[in-house]
Amino acid sequence: MTIAVEFSDTSRHFGSVKAVDGVDLQIEEGSFFAMLGPSGSGKTTCLRLISGFEQPTGGQIRIFGEDVSNTPPHLRNVNTVFQDYALFPHMSVRDNVAYGLMVKGMGKRERLSQAEEMLDLVKLGQFGDRKPSQLSGGQRQRVALARALVNKPRVLLLDEPLGALDLKLREAMQDELKALQHRLGLTFVFVTHDQHEALSMADSLAVFSDGKIAQIGTPAEVYDRPRTRFVADFVGSSNVLPPQLTQKLGGPAQWSSIRPEQIRLADAGPLFGPVTALRYLGAGTRVVIDAEGTQVAAFVPAGQPVPAEGSIAYLNFDAAALNVMEEK
Amino acid sequence: MTPSTATLPTRGIADRLTGLFWRRPGIFLLLLLLPPLLWLGVIYLGSLLALLLQSFYSIDEFSGMVRQELTLKTYGELLRPQNLDILIRTVVMAAAVTLACAAIAFPIAYYAARFAKGHWKAVFYLGVMLPLWSSYLVKVYAWKLILAKEGILSWAANATGTSFIIDGLLALPVIGSSSLSTSPLGTFMVFVYVWLPYMILPMQAALERVPTSMLEASADLGATRGQTFRTVILPLALPGVIAGSIFTFSLTLGDYIIPQIVGNSANFIGMAVYQLQGTAGNIPLAAAFAVVPILIMLVYLWLAKRAGAFDAL
Amino acid sequence: MKYLKLIGTTALATLTAVTPVMAQIAEIGPGEGQLSIVAWAGYIERGETDPAFDWVTGFEEKTGCKVSVKTAATSDEMVALMNEGGFDLVTASGDASLRLIAGGRVQPVNVDLVPSWKDVDDRLKNAPWHTVDGVHYGVPYMWGPNVLMYNTEVFKEAPTSWNVVFEEQTLPDGKSNKGRVQAYDGPIYIADAAQYLMANKPELGITSVYELNEDQYAAALDLLRGQRELTSRYWHDAFIQMDDFKNEGIVASGSWPFMVNLLQADGVPVASVIPKEGATGWADTSMLHVNAKNPNCAYMWFDHQLSSNLQSDLAVWFGANPSVLAACTDKRGMLTPEICTKNGLDDFERIKFWTTPVSNCAAGEGACVPYYRWVSDYIGVIGGR
Known part of the structure; x- marks a missing residue:
């Protein structure tokens, strides 16, 4: 078993606010890992610590064993699907997807063909010429996914990726994401405040509360055997x-x-x-x-x-x- | 309480008008827009058309009277070498001022849009707007004194032993002269100073509209800061830069005060218009000169649109 | 005048042909109670700018004619206002006066009805800028020379020639005049260059500085192009020029007594001289609108203009010269013979008064370069072409 992401006593304090406080966490390679918690619980900050947009004020983060304390985001082989997708509005869908390859210096023909492939994978093969503004929410979500995946990251981070979709679309996308993760065998780290989403998709999950992990385990463990009142309350509808x-x-x-x-x-x-x-x-x-x-x-x-x-x-x-x- | 009817009685003309506007929102909109449309259409466009028409008249060289027959003769005059000099000089100056304003404004606007919070944001706005509150003429005259041969700048340069920098700049051909205040370089500096806020503000507004997540996404996908700047920030901020450059460019194209007070007396379009319509009474040529900045701006906007400057809007 | 106002492309070739001969007033009736004047700023003072300078209140008290003033900034504006009508008098410079006469906007003046006309400086009585075919169209107001102002610390002795502003040379302080002299930012300045050439290049055969043939004109432009190398800035705003003498290290320039006086009062070491070549100058005339509603008050003003403290105090106020020589000596106002001398009173003969260059000049039809070319060519010269 390889550990993809490891937090050891990792903290991120903003002044007196302890957004992440002494978190220990191991995410296995190839797993679909969910970070669950209410807003302000520190789950998003944890994700940003992995992507490199935040730097720990204490402890360490390793990605596949490498200490990334001194590695800026663009040098991490980790990609993110942003909550608002953060698609570049001035580029076509195809250029958006090829962006990561372009900035790494890949030739135009090669990167565009890879981008097409990836768009096919997310079933948007015929939308390459459009601008993001001409797509629906679900389609944009897929473009964001393709744009991240085309870089063949070792860990894919998803920040509330389904939050902006309506219920029906969200359920369909849950299945699709799960299937995609299964097919690619990639490590997905997924942030959500929706316990149903976390329970139904994750292989294992961590429940965050006040910057700390309240419980970590498989969905069944967390659901059946909550360790604290907070977890019992937040996950499911236990008495x-x-x-x-x-x-x-x-x-x-x-x-x-x-x-x-x-x-x-x-x-x-x-x-x-x-x-x-x-x-x-x-x-x-x-x-x-x-x-x-x-x-x-x-x-x-x-x-x-x-x-x-x-x-x-x-x-x-x-x-x-x-x-x-x-x-x- | 027992309501007796489904509707309440109207309370006079105002209620009935409100009813009319509610049924036909178009009427309300029309009433609202009529005064500004009239103003724009008649006063604004009307005077512009009158200007255009004047430029197709010509002046009788014998009597100095305006001949009201349509002709291209005046535009031909515009192409005389000394007039062409004025056009080129003005356009080059406007372009240089715009570039310099953009280069100086960007870091300031970027800081204000990305990092300034609370207090510092207020300080930023105050700092940018403050010069706009004082009279334009006062500022220009103040600059004349700052740049004068025996002015503050050369005094400071003397005191710090850096006069050689100013002397070196003034020794340059074309832009130099006997002092900063009488050199095209000085005109340039004052232009940049006076128009800078008009570049910073739209730029800052545009940069503020670029979501942070966009920049993070770029870095996340492996782009260096430089790449992010070139491929994401710049294109997204471009409408703001273009808006700012429209201000700085057209304001420089039309200004006639600054080059009159600071500079080597060589004419700019604005000065030529001022002299031709005033002292020389040559309204047609003045109008033809005045049409040039309009044409230049149209071409500029067209090029900007073609270059995709407004795609991110 | 303070600002030289010349109409761009005026050519007054047909002046004599179209001059209307109009009836003039035969006697002055009772005043109409009002009088409206188009004037240069500072020309009609009623003590509001500076209590010491008032030459209107007395007139109003004496005649009951209430004076209203419309100031104009250029000769063109004056002509335009007079064309519009509704005014009685205008203080026109030489370049506007002939246009007004040619356009029939002003009427002949019966000088017999102006008792003080006899006091007018004989040199001005029949001046060509208000007298056409022996008919007077106005009453002389003020005149002044365009002097050479210089810095007295650099020039221990007054420069004798305009060459200090026209030709590159080492000044008495051992430094070049390059970047330290100025020239007037108006096409009429070509006449100053012609005047310099008239004295120093007699082979060009210049006889009148406002009537230049192609060769003479080309030589004048050449001289001015050389001057462009010496001049870092041209002046047309009196206050900017004064500032340049204070802060910009300017040591010599054509100027007006007005600025010389103000700078001297400010303690700046400057003086002025009319060099050996002579100087250009301006002469203004009060003229009566052809349809003036208040001709009686206007005639009273004509006499007031010559007989009151106006001539004396305005000369001091403006650094100009009175059109009545007695004003220098009779203490009717603040003027003294010394000030008159300083303002150039004795140099009348050496002054070429501004007139609009026309193509049909004394040398023949189309023999001279008309003013519209002066305008565009001088723009070229300043632009470095």
């Missing part, structure tokens, strides 16, 4: 239970989490209280009860009886489903 409730359910006096779909309605159970909200979701109904002041949600599959609002409901679950977190 977060306070220590006294955890204790009552047979766990230690620590915070815990449990996902709504692991909870079922029962005639009796450790968790009970009045139903405060019902939400019909098609595949089932979300039932929220007030258990000793904590709102707990359960997912009732379609076809099963749903309690009335205001009635007392009992909830039950497998003991193994309760995820005890580190926080007391």
Whole structure:
């Protein structure tokens, strides 16, 4: 296993603001790695540390083992797909894609043919002569992708690449990106604030909070076993239970989490209280009860009886489903 | 409260007018644009056309009266060597001033657009605009004194032992003279000073519109700073540079005060127009001279458009 | 006049042929209560610029004619204003006066109705710029020479010839005159060159500096081209020239007594002289519009112009010479014989007064180079061609 990108105790402080604070991180070659977190959590700064637009104020960054502390962006074999795509408006789509090859001194014929190839790859073969302003959002996104990929980077960085697209297009692009990454076997590092996107696309992901990594792992690990309240809250829609409730359910006096779909309605159970909200979701109904002041949600599959609002409901679950977190 | 009707009663003419404008936004727009359009059309274009017409008249060399018959004779006069000298001298000066303004303005505008924040931005605007608040004539006369043989600049040069630089420059043919204040070089310096803000401001506006991510993308794709400058910044800032150069170029083409006060008295287009229409009463030739900058600017804009200067707009 | 205003391509060849002979007033009636004058800036002062210089208030009190002034900056503007009409008087320079007469815009003046006419300097009474075929079209106002101003620290003795501004030479302080002299930025300055040649190249046979044939004209232009090498800047603004004498190291130039006086008052070491070749000069005349609405007030002004303190104080104000010799001596104003001498009163004979060059001159039809060529060629000379 080769490590493509490695952060060792890496920090980036802006004055008193600790945008990135002592991050340790290893990204495997060939993986699709997501950096997830709310805005201001430090994920974008981490990406910019890899591309070289920011320099660490502490710690180190290695790319394929090489310390890049003294390497400016244009000398890093890493390319970025920008959030706003940053396509050059005065160049045709083809020239945009060929740009990286041009500045490295490749001959015109060669670079244009490679650019065409890359445009074919992202299914924009016939758009080479257009200006970026004549393309739709999704098409521009692909041009940005082709422009980065044509340089055969060892790591491709994507900064919220789907953020500007509408829902349907975004889902289609998610599949396409994933397929592309699979085909090229490249390392993708992907920044997003959308947990669904991160969970569905990434091989592994890091959840950022306040400049630090709150949890790192596979999507399943992070989703099923959040380590902190923040992760549980931010990733998915887990119920977060306070220590006294955890204790009552047979766990230690620590915070815990449990996902709504692991909870079922029962005639009796450790968790009970009045139903405060019902939400019909098609595949089932979300039932929220007030258990000793904590709102707990359960997912009732379609076809099963749903309690009335205001009635007392009992909830039950497998003991193994309760995820005890580190926080007391 | 029980609303009795679906609409509220109109409160007089204003409400009815508002209703009319709401149904027909075109009428409102027309009313809004009519005064400026009239101004532009009649006063502005009208006087321009009158100028054009005058240039096709000629002056009777015997009586000095303007002969109101269309002829190209006046334009023929424009091609006499001494008049051609004036045209060439003016265009070369305008081009040199524009280039110098662009070269000086770029770093300033770039700094202001990219790095200046808060306070420094205010300082920048103040610094650029401040000279524009004082009278143009005051500035030019002040420069006459700065550049004079016994002026501030030569005093400072004497004090620092750098007179040889000024002397060397003044010894140059064509641009030199006995002092900076009487040399074409001095005229050039004053032109550059006076028009510089007109280059900095549009340039800064254009540079500000180039997103940082564009520059990062260029670096990300492997471009050096120089390459980024040539292939991204310059083309994207070009509309601003062109806008600025239109100011500096046309202002220099038309100015008649600066070369009168600072310089070696050789005529520029503006001075020629001033003299011909005033002292000499030769309105047709003055008009023909005045048409030249208009033509030059049209050609310039056409070339700029062809060169793709406005593609990034 | 302060600014030499010459119409570009005027040719007044047909002057005599078209001169209208008009009836002139036979007697002066009561004043109309007002009088409007087109004048050069500084010519009609009522004490508003400087309380010491007022030659209007007294006139108004005496005659009840309220004076209004429209200042003009060029002779062309004067001619244009007079063509428009609505004014009574104009203070026209030699180059405008004949155009006004030829154009029929001014009427003959009955000098018998101007009691003080007898006091007019005899040298001016029949001057050709206001007298056509023995008919007077105006009353002399002021005149002055274009003197050679020089720096007294460089020239311990006054230069005797215009050659200090025309030919490259080492000045008394041991340095070349290159870059240290100036010339007038107006085509009429060609006449100054002709005047210099008239004295120093008699073989050219120049008889009148405003009537040059092709050869004489070419020689004058050649002289001026040589002068371009010596001149770093030409002057046409009095204040810029004064500044150049102060800060630009200029030591000699054609100038007006006006600037000499102001510079001397400022403590700048300058003096002026009319060199041996003589000098050009200007002479202004008050002229009466052909359709003047207030002729009676105008005639009263004619007399006032000659008899009051105007001649004396304006001469001091402007560094000019009165058209009434008595004004130098009779203490009607501030003028003294010394000032008159300084302003060039005694040099009248040596002054060639500005007139518009025309192609049909004394030497014959089309024998002389007309003014429109002076204009374009002088632009060429200054442009280094």
